[in-house]
Amino acid sequence: MTKTEPSPPQTSDAGSEVWLVVLAAGKGTRMNSELPKVLCPVVDRPMIHFVLDAADKAGITQKIAVVGYQADLVRQELATRNDDSLGFAEQTEQLGTGHAVQMCREQLANHDGLTLVVAGDSPLIQPSSLKKLIEHFHATRPALLLGTLTKDDPTGLGRIVRNAEGQFTGIVEHKDATPEQREIQEVNMSTYLFNNADLLDSLSKLGNDNAQGEYYLTDCARLLHEAGRPVEALPVLQDCESLSINNPQELQLVDQTMREMGYA
Helix, strand or coil: CCCCCCCCCCCHHHHHCCCEEEEECCCCHHHCCCCCHHEECCCECCCCCHHHHHHHCCCCCCEEEEEEEEEHHHHHHCCCCCCCCCEEECCCCCCCCCHHHHHCCHHCCCCCCCEEEEEEECCCCCCCHHHHHHHHHHHHCCEEEEEEECCCCCCCCCCCECCCCEEEEECCCCHHCCCHHHHHCEEEEEEEEEEHHHHHHHHHHCCCCCCCCCCCHHHHHHHHHHHHCCEEECCCCCCCHHHCCCCCHHHHHHHHHHHCCCCC
């Protein structure tokens, strides 16, 4: 039976433990399906399995899936993994990505290590990219390390803003970007590796003073940067990891790409 909470780290080097929070609460209204978005199949499997597979291959020790829409269906599907390191948190209201991670605070409270936050609808996430992020984090020890990539056409995506020295200063969404910022090709791909204590601290300070009235995980980067905590962005993600799934056409493209890459 799948645990409802991950158990505490068992290794002697607990500070290096990496836990995963995978966001899996959404409906995916543009998918033309009654299924939760993360259960829509690619290469004949619900897409969230590929995210969890990548985490396992990258050495993640504990995993928390944030469920919401048709939560029981997602729990039921993930129970087929027979994975004792996988637990759940429930987001009963869809109030943004930051709010989703806030639902994990109780499970994360005693975790002394790193927490990786990724989207459950990103089946092309690569274990090699996650390993590079974890290695870089251990070398530099920031509060937050963002996994980014450089995209020829970054239209619609959040841009990574850096100062003259190349240091991270913020994320600006496409709609809010100046013409100069829209020329930036390094983009945020919703892959966040936090020092867990800094994650919990920034989650406690999140606000929802925006047009949607939601709590955004991207604001954690801003809050940590403003507090003088080191935030880094590493353009280590591969081109295939830029493929998003928001509608049946994109689902078909990802399915085709994964088959060509040998997933089938």
